[in-house]
Amino acid sequence: MSQVRVRFAPSPTGFFHIGSARTALFNWLYARHTGGTFILRIEDTDQARNSEQFLKLIYDSMTWLGLDWDEGPNPNGVGERGNYGPYRQSQRGAIYQKYKQQLLASGRAYEKDGAIWFKLLGERYKVFDDHRKKEVEKVKSLPVVIDDRIRGKVERQEDEDFVIFRSDGNPVFHFVNVVDDIEMKVSHIIRGEDHLSNTSKHVRLYEGFGVTPPVFAHIPLILKSPEMGQGKMSKRDKGALIEEYQQRHFLPEALVNYLSLLGWNPGDDREKMPVAEIVKLFDLPAVNQSNAKFDAKKLAHMNMLYLLEKPPQEFAGTTANSYTVTTNIGRSARETPDYFNQVMAITQPKIKSIEEVGPYTAYFFSDEFPIDAKVKEKVMAKGEPKVRLAELIAALPAMDFSSDAAIEAGIKSLAEGKGLGFGDYQAVARLAVSGTNAGPSITSIFRVLEKERVTQRLQKLLASS
RNA sequence: GCCCUCAUCGUCUAACGGUUAGGACAGUAGAUUCUCAUUCUAUAAAUCGGGGUUCGAUUCCCCGUGAGGGCACCA
The missing domain is CATH 3.40.50.620 (HUPs)
Known part of the structure; x- marks a missing residue:
């Protein structure tokens, strides 16, 4: 237990x-x-x-x-x-009143300037505070020693009475915090280090109530x-x-x-x-x-690791939930889930975050996609891309689109017939179907897009260049 | 100004007082895949400074310095 x-x-x-x-x-x-x-x-x-x-x-x-x-x-x-x-806490007013009365009754609290103050025990003296530019009353009290689970022993002197109820009648943070932790039987207080200096106040309050303080652990x-x-x-x-x-x-x-x-x-x-x-x-x-x-890059890396290992159907589901029906991708997820899932299956291993998925796959969900001008310039400058495009279009009707391997074999046999390689067709075909130079393997894009759309896109690029 | 906390590669961190100071992210350079990304290999990179204690200090102590936090009728 x-x-x-x-x-x-x-x-x-x-x-x-x-x-x-x-x-x-x-x-x-x-x-x-x-x-x-x-x-x-x-x-x-x-x-x-x-x-x-x-x-x-x-x-x-x-x-x-x-x-x-x-x-x-x-x-x-x-x-x-x-x-x-x-x-x-806004509903716990009665509890705070009860605890206030307890302190008032035992002489550990008093009223001044309309506020209620917690009274420290010890000899009193007055001193001018440079920082606040006024004379304040200090108390020679015993130091508070906190045995912090993370920091070890921390000693601090609490030397001024402090407000526990404002003159508007509302209790302050230190007071309600301690009262609630007592009432809720909190055993361990795990909080930020910014509260470490406040802890001496809290310990004094616990003592004032006659309660043993809980274990403190101040995290960085x-x-x-x-x-x-x-x-x-x-x-x-x-x-x-x-x-x-x-x-x-x-x-x-x-x-x-x-x-x-x-x-x-x-x-x-x-x-x-x-x-x-x-x-x-x-x-x-x-x-x-x-x-x-904080290191955003390391977080992004961690996110990618989790993304890569997600089961494909979960990845598709998460992505689907990330886009509303008002987007092309979101509509596809709801209206053509099989197609959407296929796109996600070839996308998942390639991306680093779900926010990339939309832009990365836009050309799957609309025939109106932008052609990257720089990429086009580069691709069209090398070899004879228009000839390759025409050859590919001519070969498509007879090509087997049933699997990535089949498509690869089809393109390879076309290439070999011309004394060329797979790579001579890859870049220009990719440009035609996706408008860019990055993406899933060209064979899987072909397969998912299917022959008709691939043909249309190849023809469109050929006609426009 | 007073008080509290902390201190290892750029960043997150590991190292019973004895290690060639390790890992990860980010760099850099290669390899691989049809592109990109992934992946793989290699590489560079740190014990804040000064004193002690000790045979021996990243590790324990002191002093600096730096970083962060708190000093309210905010939470």
């Missing part, structure tokens, strides 16, 4: 950020690894900045990534699950890559939003795998691992202490 209870506590005040996703992921991994409980709690006390749109984005992004939660609001936003709710931050500048990834940075990866049709399992490797490793050289394997191996002491810079 595991008693691990971890939570991810985002606030719906902006887009779902890659750093938040990684924090959610590490919590989820730890919960799944230990057989514990993963809680989603919504920290929506900042009423001015909250929005339902961002709330939905949190549910959608986590669902997309496969980070399912055991307690918290339901993914569709209606109702919630778990025995420690409500799971939205995700920083910008060198070409993006300095500092931690912010919402404005390219590639910082989960939504963006979703829209670009990245595979969530690839993103999860990549993210898991930012600040953690399995202890050997393996990188690409199924999520079940990561769950099995993940543990807090193995998490790194230093911040990691």
Whole structure:
């Protein structure tokens, strides 16, 4: 029986950020690894900045990534699950009042300037603070020692009383965070290193409530890559939003795998691992202490690896879902699935991301495709392409289109009859049927396009050049 | 300004105090395939600086330096 209870506590005040996703992921991994409980709690006390749109984005992004939660609001936003709710802080006002009264009653909180302050224990003295340009009251309190699972022992002095309820009556983050973690029986707090300095406040609050603090584990931050500048990834940075990866049709399992490797490793050289394997191996002491810079290229590579190994019908399905009926490719996926699947089967081994599939296969789904002028110039300058085109057109009616091998044999025998090679026909034929110089093997393009369309396209190029 | 954290190739990272400092991405050069992509082979690339401790330091300690974070009636 595991008693691990971890939570991810985002606030719906902006887009779902890659750093938040990684924090959610590490919590989820730890919960799944230990057989514990993963809680989603919504920290929506900042009423001015909250929005339902961002709330939905949190549910959608986590669902997309496969980070399912055991307690918290339901993914569709209606109702919630778990025995420690409500799971939205905006609905927990009564609980916060109760805890406030407890501190007031025990003398660990007091009112000043209309706000409620938490009272530190120790001798008081006044000092001028250069930074804030005013005199402040300090407290000689004992240092707080945190035994962090990732950082080791961290000691910090908390030397000023701090606000727990604003003068508008609303509780502040530090207070609600601690109260909720107590109420929800959170056993391990796994969060970003940006909270490490806040932790001393939290520990003092736990003490004030007479509760033993949970285990803390502060994970490193995700920083910008060198070409993006300095500092931690912010919402404005390219590639910082989960939504963006979703829209670009990245595979969530690839993103999860990549993210898991930012600040953690399995202890050997393996990188690409199924999520079940990561769950099995993940543990807090193995998490790194230093911040990691985000590398979009490595993520793209990981995405390609997952794409290449996907079963063909799954790949076709994923691609179909990525394009709406308003596009040629999307219409084909719904109206001529057999044809669509054939195109996807020859495309999958050649591309690196699903967002490439549309442009890469456009000529399969419309006879109106652009001819790359540079490629045309190059192809037409070499040898006698128009003669080859004419020869190919003449040979097509008798050619066997039943398989790639048959087509290859057909073209080869044509070439040999003229004392030429397969390559003498390949480039110009490709230009005619696809308008470009990159793509699946010419034989498979022929087979999928079928003889009639191939003939038409060859004739069209011959006529226009 | 005060406080906290961190420091190995460009990037992510590995290395019981004893290794020719390993792997991956990105570079570069070749090979292969009908193009492109994949794949394969090779190649270049790092222990921030200075002091200690030790027979021996990437590893432990101290000081610098650099990077990141926190210092609110934001979360």
